[in-house]
Amino acid sequence: EQAKIGTITAGYEHFHDWKRLSETDPGVVDMETLLKGVCNKNNFMDIFENFIVYDDSSGKKIKVLAKNHQYLGVNQVIKALNDPHRIKGKLGVFWHTQGAGKSYSMVFFTTKVHRKIGGNYTFLICTDRDDLDTQIYKTFAGCSVVDNDKDPCRPSSGKYLAELMSYQKAYVFTTIQKFNQDVDPDEGYTRRNDIIVITDEAHRTQYGSLALNMRGALPNANFIGFTGTPLFKDDEITARVFGDYVSTYDFQRSVEDKSTVPLYYDSRGETLGLATTDINERIAAKLEQIEIEDINVS
Numbered sequence: 698e699q700a701k702i703g704t705i706t707a708g709y710e711h712f713h714d715w716k717r718l719s720e721t722d723p724g725v726v727d728m729e730t731l732l733k734g735v736c737n738k739n740n741f742m743d744i745f746e747n748f749i750v751y752d753d754s755s756g757k758k759i760k761v762l763a764k765n766h767q768y769l770g771v772n773q774v775i776k777a778l779n780d781p782h783r784i785k786g787k788l789g790v791f792w793h794t795q796g797a798g799k800s801y802s803m804v805f806f807t808t809k810v811h812r813k814i815g816g817n818y819t820f821l822i823c824t825d826r827d828d829l830d831t832q833i834y835k836t837f838a839g840c841s842v843v844d845n846d847k848d849p850c851r852p853s854s855g856k857y858l859a860e861l862m863s864y865q866k867a868y869v870f871t872t873i874q875k876f877n878q879d880v881d882p883d884e885g886y887t888r889r890n891d892i893i894v895i896t897d898e899a900h901r902t903q904y905g906s907l908a909l910n911m912r913g914a915l916p917n918a919n920f921i922g923f924t925g926t927p928l929f930k931d932d933e934i935t936a937r938v939f940g941d942y943v944s945t946y947d948f949q950r951s952v953e954d955k956s957t958v959p960l961y962y963d964s965r966g967e968t969l970g971l972a973t974t975d976i977n978e979r980i981a982a983k984l985e986q987i988e989i990e991d992i993n994v995s
Contacts, residue, residue, distance in 0.1 A: 700728040702735060704749075704760045715765045720773065720944065734765065744768065747809040750801070754839025761840075763805055767798055770944035771806045774921060777943050778810065778893075788893070788921035789943025790936075795925040797946055800836040803895055803923065808842060811867065816891055821862070821869045821918070823911070824897045833897065834870045843868050862886040862914070876910040890917040897923050912938075 703712030715731040716724040735741060748763035748771075763771070770793060777788050793799050807820045822837075824830045834851060837843045845851045850868045852858035855877040861869050863886060873896075880886070892915055912918075922939040927947070973979070 700726060700731040702731060702762070704762050706760050707762075713764050717765055717769065720766075720769050720946075724950070743772075747812060748805055750804060750808075750840040752836070752839040754835045761801060763801070764798065766793065766946040766950070767802045767805060770946060771802055771809065773944040774806055775809060775813075778814070778919070784940055786917070786919050787938070787940030788919050789940045790922045790924060791944050792924050792927060792942055793944065793946040794950075797925070799897070799923050799925065800833050803833065804837060804840050804842060807868070807893075807895075810893075817865050819862075819866050819869065819889070819892045821871065821892060821894045821915070822897070823871055823873055823894055825873050825901050827872060829897055830870055830872050837868065837870075843870075859886050859914070862892075873907050873911065876907045876914060878910070878914075880910055880913040882913060885916050886914040888917055890919075892918040894918050894920045895923060896920070898925065908938075 700714070701709075701712040702715050703709070714724075714726045715734045716722075716726050718730065718734050735744065744763065748768055750761050752759055752761050770791060774788060774791060777783055791799070791802070793802065803822065807818075810818055810820075822830075822833055824833065830851075834843070834845070838845070843850050848866075849861070850866060851870045852861050852875060855875040858869070858871050858875045859878050894911070894915065920939050921943070
């Protein structure tokens with residue numbers, strides 16, 4: 698019941714369970730499940746090649762091994778990308794709760810596509826806030842995947858974004874607000890079909906003219922939505938853009954796996970009262986002191 702996995706340079710607190718062979722499994726912590734999930738020949742080589750990165754974004758280089766849910770989730774997306782029967786342009790919604798390492802999942806996914814599927818895929822990582830854009834870029838840069846100084850991938854304007862999308866760039870990082878240029882409905886920015894748009898907090902970016910501009914600018918792109926919160930049942934727009942869930946890792950499972958700490962809500966109401974019981978009398982006395990006759994109401 699103590700079977701865990703981690704890198705040889707990691708502290709024990711960073712070792713984690715490998716308790717599922719598929720996302721539908723209830724999860725059990727034992728050596729047999731870990732060995733089947735990690736030491737199966739195909740799985741082991743997949744993890745060794747595609748699910749280990751070195752990240753120095755914090756100033757110190759650390760070796761990062763994918764967690765169980767990241768490995769399963771990313772391979773679900775790879776499967777969707779290779780599925781010839783999937784709905785055109787829709788790779789699904791990748792719902793992994795807050796704190797589950799979605800930025801690393803993006804790194805694992807994009808690098809595996811370039812390494813194993815090949816081609817000239819361009820990944821457009823789109824957010825709706827500058828701080829999120831910077832955070833995700835720093836993760837990719839820290840893992841030595843991108844370097845904006847050597848190979849520009851962070852456009853400073855909508856015009857520059859349109860220019861970058863006309864090139865065969867491997868990665869482009871932007872906010873939805875930069876899709877502010879007029880778009881030729883017949884041409885867009887590019888008609889390439891090997892562009893994958895990764896939107897973070899997907900439910901927040903698919904409304905309004907900017908989102909329409911993005912889809913018009915990239916008419917043949919594939920869209921995948923990353924989110925830390927479940928979609929509402931009536932959220933038809935997000936489902937229409939991305940499709941159904943491609944991978945789920947909800948808050949309860951994340952807490953059980955100790956990927957995130959539990960959240961407690963204490964519903965309570967404070968009883969308020971007057972410390973001075975003669976407040977009404979005191980107000981009345983003050984009002985009597987006012988010389989109303991002296992007030993100019995004209």
